[in-house]
Amino acid sequence: MSTTKKIAGAALAAALGVTTLSACGGAAEDKTAGASDAPKSKTVTLVSHDSFNVTDAVLKQFEQESGYTVKVLKSGDAGAALNQEILTKGSPRGDVFFGVDNTLLSRALDNGIFTPYEAKGLDGVKPEYVLDKEHRVTPIDSGDVCVNYDKAYFADKKIAPPQTLDDLIKPEYKNLLVVENAATSSPGLGFLLASVGKYGEDGWKDYWSKLKDNGVEVVDGWEQAYNERFSGSAGGKKAKGDRPLVVSYASSPPVEVLYGEPQPAEAPTGVATGTCFRQIEFAGLLKGAKNEEGGKALVDFLISKKFQEDMPLQMFVNPVAKDAALPELFTKHGVVVEKPENVAPETIAKNREQWVKAWTALVVK
Numbered sequence: 001m002s003t004t005k006k007i008a009g010a011a012l013a014a015a016l017g018v019t020t021l022s023a024c025g026g027a028a029e030d031k032t033a034g035a036s037d038a039p040k041s042k043t044v045t046l047v048s049h050d051s052f053n054v055t056d057a058v059l060k061q062f063e064q065e066s067g068y069t070v071k072v073l074k075s076g077d078a079g080a081a082l083n084q085e086i087l088t089k090g091s092p093r094g095d096v097f098f099g100v101d102n103t104l105l106s107r108a109l110d111n112g113i114f115t116p117y118e119a120k121g122l123d124g125v126k127p128e129y130v131l132d133k134e135h136r137v138t139p140i141d142s143g144d145v146c147v148n149y150d151k152a153y154f155a156d157k158k159i160a161p162p163q164t165l166d167d168l169i170k171p172e173y174k175n176l177l178v179v180e181n182a183a184t185s186s187p188g189l190g191f192l193l194a195s196v197g198k199y200g201e202d203g204w205k206d207y208w209s210k211l212k213d214n215g216v217e218v219v220d221g222w223e224q225a226y227n228e229r230f231s232g233s234a235g236g237k238k239a240k241g242d243r244p245l246v247v248s249y250a251s252s253p254p255v256e257v258l259y260g261e262p263q264p265a266e267a268p269t270g271v272a273t274g275t276c277f278r279q280i281e282f283a284g285l286l287k288g289a290k291n292e293e294g295g296k297a298l299v300d301f302l303i304s305k306k307f308q309e310d311m312p313l314q315m316f317v318n319p320v321a322k323d324a325a326l327p328e329l330f331t332k333h334g335v336v337v338e339k340p341e342n343v344a345p346e347t348i349a350k351n352r353e354q355w356v357k358a359w360t361a362l363v364v365k
Helices: 007-012 056-066 078-087 105-110 151-157 186-199 204-213 222-229 234-238 252-258 292-302 305-310 328-333 345-364
Strands: 018-020 043-048 069-074 096-101 138-150 177-180 217-219 245-249 269-286
Touching: 043 078, 043 292, 056 069, 056 292, 056 305, 078 096, 078 105, 096 105, 096 292, 105 345, 138 151, 138 186, 138 292, 177 186, 177 222, 186 204, 186 222, 186 245, 186 269, 186 345, 204 345, 217 222, 222 234, 222 245, 252 269, 252 328, 269 292, 292 305
Parallel strands: 043 069, 043 096, 177 217, 177 245
Antiparallel strands: 018 069, 096 269, 138 245, 138 269
């Protein structure tokens, strides 16, 4: 997602660059240095955006059962990480790439950086997430970019919070919404795509003109929007943010509960479920991988029930495996987005640049 796609995950995961995730927890010295050059390397390298995270015990179990040591190479946000793999096509920096989402998928596939591999356990993944029938990539998680609202603000004002994209252009929500720049932010791009999915290629510009007239504020990224300008988040309250509507994620309310001090009985924020765009993240075996067998085992692990059930509280995303249960925090304080907006990856690939340029000219300049 981008980093998606998991902004909360990015805030929690340490961006340590190259990190070996050890069975004992935390970073450890990679004692197999140089082993990846050997024909039977026992080190398998995962190239990822900065939001990748996994519980030490879960990773330890995989390493013990498979015999592989996992090294994680974190490479910035999803777009930057993907660019590096495209530039090193055929001589990749690792064995598996994790983090390309449906907004960037066609770009990755068109550049031919992956080797097809049908992962063991793929039949246990919800079929709507399998977007590449050639299995060059395997779906790992999903997350919904949605407008979040400050419950206290709307209760105090005795105004019903918005629920749909159409609601956001109504007079009662004038000067209340802050969004991220679609040119610089993954959730910003996701929200732009939600409007494309809802209003079509001929109607989204008119919608954004109305949003602009209704006082939408645009900032560079999620951190500024959510933790500085949004009045409903813990960070926003400290920063005295005055915007009670923000583009964030459907998983943001459970995060506010998890890290609340003291932990609240109810999430202080809600989700406008009619404003959402679904991001799906994938992993793929990199073409030219030095440890192809280890890479295949790692992809299998990423869709295993063990990893899928660990993932929500590590990266604040939803599992794609049918048998993976969500933690109580998600089921109690999260929402189910029944009908998110979607745009086909090939349509995004064809139009993304021109849409972002047109959006920038219309909304920012």
